[in-house]
Amino acid sequence: MERVRWGVVGPGRIAAKVVQDFVHLPEAEVVAVASRSAERAAAFAAAHGIARAHGSYRAIVEDDAVDVLYIATPHPQHRAVALAALAAGKAVLVEKAFTVTPAATREIAALAAEKGVFAMEAMWTRFQPAVVRMRDLLADGAIGEVRSVQGELGVHAPTDPEDRYYNPAVGGGALFDLTVYPISFAQMVLGTPDTVQAHGLLSASGVDVEEAVLLGWADGRTASLFTSLRCATPGQMRVYGTGGWIDVLPRFHHPDTVVVHRTGRDAEEVTAPHTGGGYVHELREVTEGLLAGRTESAVMPLADTVAVQDVMGAVADRIGLVPQEGPEDL
Template sequence: MTGTVRWGVLATGGIAAAFTADLLRMPDAEVVAVASRSAAPAEAFAGRFGIPRAYGDWASLAADEDVDVVYVATPHAAHRAAAGLCLEAGRAVLCEKPFTLNAREAAELAGIARERGVFLMEAMWMYCNPVIRRLVELVRDGAIGEVRSVCADFGIAGPIEAGHRLRDPAAGGGALLDLGVYPVSFAQLLLGEPDRVQADALLSPEGVDLNTGVLLGWDSGATALLSCSIESDTPLTASVSGTAGRIEFPRGFFDPEGFVLHRAGREPEECTVPGPLDGFQHEAAEVMRCLRAGRTESPLVPLDGTLAVMRTLDAVRDRIGVLYPAEVTPV
């Protein structure tokens, strides 16, 4: 594939709008189609962004031969169905985080993509951010020695009213999948899949987690202390500590502009990575780079890493007692 990459957008909510707006600022990307469950929202979205084709069903978008890649931005519980439909039709897919409701669904999508040789990537934009990529390079090169602890939090102020998607079990609600996926992904980017998972949480009357604390452990001796909340506005910071120094991220670690590197005997170092892209453009650029190179997976957001994060999220939900309706086997 060369030249302009043609995108389809599946869903018309806030995240779909933000992603589309960023795509439209990229000269090598074109948004050619949008789909929703009904015609009216798709047509309104198309009119807002100047998209030529609007579909009132997902299948029509999946079947559109002029679409090179589909961005799936539905609620969590629909990711498996939406992404699977597109993959089965041979469309490359960028699927929003959390990738799916659980590791079983994630493995199913990865299996379809690999069997058919179709590109698939989780929209973990944090992994594509050049500042995060610089963090990984420094840690890999031993700038702070052996990593011993990771701390990260992601919380938003409540209250979240009953009936909101964040408190709806059928939509995959709760703090963990919506927000906690970032701290978990941050820790596993540096340390891989943990050997031990501990967690505690405050649950809502509906049975989703409102406030969750997670402790991950590795046989290396490293630990990660992570938290997420839809009841409190937390600092949204992160830090990585090693045997020879530490790295600290200010508020907004998941979309950082820089960090501070602390090493013994040296002045703190401000690390930034200026560039022409911002926001969701980093992950869009990675998708397009992979498609042009004929890749079916991204080395920045590999499927095996996504599956490992989903297994950890499953383990956390097992510890805190959160089970979604779609996971309950009918008697």
């Protein structure tokens, strides 16, 4: 394989942004798109200069001209496409939240392992250059021993029951759209937590509107996180260590700048902007992984995705949310 041929599944809002970043990735090309409607597939293909338009997800899974699928359907609709793609030997990049139940994530991870096919969660935060710099700073001991993470992510979303945010059938609620980011960030910095506490509010439609999550580690480390579909918040993350702290400036899930505060020293600003819309970094990880014959990302391994989904499953239990995966069939 010299050039990786991508297919897009679910031509919605995020897919339209992500495909624009392929211009920064000469080793990859978007060759196909699939929608549940032939008209929507054709319109997306025309708008983005994509050669092949499929009027069903099954058709792109069976398209031999495609190596890897970028799955950008709503979260409960990820599972069926990912399983079908892996069964057909196609690699997958699955939007966050990977699934809405830990069981479905395990199922996908198990099939990827069985087939020896690359699979990764599209958690773009982990590939942002500023976040990569922050991980290096933490590994170098810039703020000593890391003890805690504190952050928030909120939007003032319209309370429209038809909107994806408030519709349980498409995985609505704060947990899978917003809370996944601070949970994944905390898991990246501190590892997999030992305890999960949460308190939140459900809407009349049964989705979570806002919540606070407290993660605990047996050695006393903590993460305290707040997310909301009602309150617009800065979207900042702070990492505390025994020798100072690092601010990840808003919005922390795709930051350009982190500020290192070493105890007793002047603050140091580290700026490392992303390329394009910020999606090219995760696209490069998958593309290079496939070209190198890898089956997983070391930066966003499936074990971390499983750990994050387990935390989200525990949060759902604590706040009374009952997520349902979408239909089995494509």
